[in-house]
Amino acid sequence: MHRLRFHGRGGQGARVASKVLGTAAFLDGYYAQDFPLYGAERRGAPVAASTRISEEPIMERGVIPAPDIVIVMDETLLQDPLTNPVSGLKQGGIVLINTAHSPTEAKAEYKITAQVITLDITKIGLDMLGMPILSTLAGGVAARIVGLSEDSLTDAVKKVLSEITTDRRLLAKNVAAALYCFNAITPIETKIEIEIETSDTIEKKSSKVISLPFEPAEVSSPAINATGNTPLRMTGNWRVFRPAWNYDSCTRCMICVARCPDGCILVNEDGFPYTDYDNCKGCLICVEECPTNSLGKVREVHAKKVIGK
Ligand code: SF4
Ligand code: SF4
Incomplete structure (x- = not known):
């Protein structure tokens, strides 16, 4: 098999x-x-x-x-x-x-x-x-x-x-x-x-009983080990593409900031948005929503380190 x-x-x-x-x-x-x-x-x-x-x-x-x-x-x-x-x-x-x-x-x-x-x-x-x-x-x-x-x-x-x-x-x-x-x-x-x-194995093969052992939790379900651990998970590890900024055409309208579902677009001292790449999961909603096409996408190859950084 x-x-x-x-x-x-x-x-x-x-x-x-x-x-x-x-x-x-x-x-x-x-x-x-x-x-x-x-x-x-x-x-x-x-x-x-x-x-x-x-x-x-x-x-x-x-x-x-x-x-x-x-x-x-x-x-x-x-x-x-x-x-x-x-x-x-x-x-x-x-x-x-x-x-x-x-x-x-x-x-x-x-x-x-x-x-x-x-x-x-x-x-x-x-x-x-x-x-x-x-x-x-x-x-x-x-x-x-x-x-x-x-x-x-x-x-x-x-x-x-x-x-x-x-x-x-x-x-x-x-x-x-x-x-x-x-x-x-x-x-x-x-x-x-x-x-x-x-x-022993021949006997098992001829058995009509299907064995369904109870899997330990780490195999059978997602592991949630503690409350409030989302920031530790660093979903930046999930990206296939990362958003990339072009500030030349950015009007600082903040639509991308409002649309990011993970709240990981921050604003710098000059009023321009930037990405918290540790937590940006690469959904690219910001790229789709930007009215001036100031956001592009770059293929991700290497993941960020996750828990235990
Ligand atoms: S790619 Fe998704 S998660 Fe990352 S900054 Fe844009 S909207 Fe937020
Ligand atoms: S949506 Fe586009 S133009 Fe508006 S702040 Fe974000 S990057 Fe700049």
């Missing part, structure tokens, strides 16, 4: 990526499960989703604590100790990282000892879709890693996206982007240790 975990940020499409993969696997004749694990449902917040794929009926349920493949849709998550996307990765497993780094650079940067594949999926999404929504693209690379067919990936993207949008041009672009990602990587072999069958 393949057990995959997708890690992304709210709005990037981790849930849909796992669904595209599960649907493609089903169309290729496998048994499949796909499901998300939501925490705080906010744009930019860490989100995880899982897919199981097997030639046999799948009796496991619940989150995947020990995946053999991890898809990291936002590399800033690798610097977030509360997310830790590679936790539980099996010996010999694979990590696909959405980054402009080479695999060697990424392994060194993020201190990963597992096998690493890299692809700048965000750039592909921006080039081919015009937006950093990466669901079908991440589904495409995952489909390639587990060895599914192009035809099933194509049909899965069409099926899953047609439940979300009626925009045929967007759907066609997503099919093209998913296939581009599918063909952009060279899969490497998973070297997962084969479980040795013992009388």
